[in-house]
Amino acid sequence: MIELKQLTKQYGKAGRMTTALSGLNLSIEKGEIFGVIGHSGAGKSTLIRCMNLLERPTSGEVWVGGVNLTSLGKKQLQAERRKIGMIFQHFNLLSSATVYDNIAFPLRLIKTSKADIERKVSELLNLVGLAEHRDKYPSQLSGGQKQRVGIARALASDPEVLLCDEATSALDPQTTDSILRLLLDINKKFNLTIVLITHEMHVIQSICDRVAVIHQGGIVEQGPVTEVFLKPKHEVTREFIRQEMDNGDALRLALQGQDGSSSQAVQITFLGSKTYESILSHTVHETGVNFAILQGTISTIKETPYGQLIVRFEGSKGAIEDTIRRLLDQGLDVEVIH
């Protein structure tokens, strides 16, 4: 659906140039929710703004829906942009227009009839749950309501893609969750491709199918969220996940405990339905190994449950190795950490 080829963006004049993106390649499939995470200044906004050419790349190509945007003239680009919705961190609604008129804005650009506008806008107001606020001005709405207007406005022209630039970063945690749920609903209902950028792992974990980690203008790691989240490779990714888990110190203390040939700390990851099975207790029962739980999490990634345990096995070396082998055989992921 979206294809970025060798994308480079530099700001400023020769001599004092900032390279925001350097030779970046990215491919986003139709119907998926694709997350891009990175620290402030990593190039996230530049990246998403290149996808509808709000920012023109210095070099490289931007393909959306099979069209090379970088090759288009002004009029054609305007037409293509109508198929790409966008929502913003600060909502960017017209302060002089009511909720209704804001949502109708993209429809009026293409001279839609009054009756069609009325029908479409009412439908969208219901979708985002703002029907009773149609005649209010943005200044009379809460942040979450403003973002709902932003979403309705972005959907008015029936886009194929929705770009979200830190769409929840100005919202409190509860409102963030309700907006994310709305985005997930829309994604399912319309098979809409959603690209969202954020600096919060929580956002990625809640609704994304795949994620890319951006660092210093390049993508350092990407893949399905379950994979990247549970087995991060790059240091930047690990850092984001550590922030989310936020328990490094307690674990380090636990790991400093007794150590020796008869004890082994491992991280076990359960994914999907296995999360709720009693695989571990059955296995140690069979091998005669004892275990102490040092740390445990159970949560979901998008709608997939997962569990992650760090345990210390105690028993003979052979029995511990046997336990690990059996766990692997049953489809769990086991990593020896100490």
Next chain:
Amino acid sequence: MLGLDFSQVDWNEIGTATLDTLRMLGASALFSFIIGLPIGVLLYMAARSTSGFVRFGYSILSFIVNILRSVPFIILIVAMIPITKSIVGVSYGVLGTIPPLVVGAAPFFARLVETALNEVDKGVIEAAHAMGSSTSQIVWRVLLPEARPGLLAGMTITIVTLVSYTAMSGQVGGGGLGDLAIKYGYYRYETEIMILAVVLMIVLVQLLQMAGDRLVRHFTRK
């Protein structure tokens, strides 16, 4: 009371002068807005152009606007006499003062328009671009409606400034309340008429300012 005697005042003359002032104001404000608004939009757009050539055009236009704004109005009236004649046929009377009033006020208003447009949230314009708006759609559907309170405030300031300009136009026999005040008060020492004319101008300015403020408040949604 202070030895003033208002019984001798020719109310007809006051009435005519008031009407003349309103005519000069109405016509010059209308043309100043019609001419100043597009120049202001042009200034705003040109300053943001990616083309160096257009930005050079901006500096020139900006320079011309500055020159017109710095010429004292009284000099503008005199300097424009030939041009005024060729436009409206005469260089005196109500009609003869309108061209210099417009040339004096339009650049002033254009700057106020530019300032009001600069206040429009960049993010909203960006959102409009992202939705596929053309340049003219951005001007008509985003910039002007979003800047409406600022534009109305600019119009108010321009009209109030024009009231004092029309007072000066008495110098070319322009008529109106300012002319009356100078003719009677300064040349003939008939203080009563002068006081009346000045009071009427003060009331006029007050009314215009109040109406303007009220409009600005009505359209402010922030």
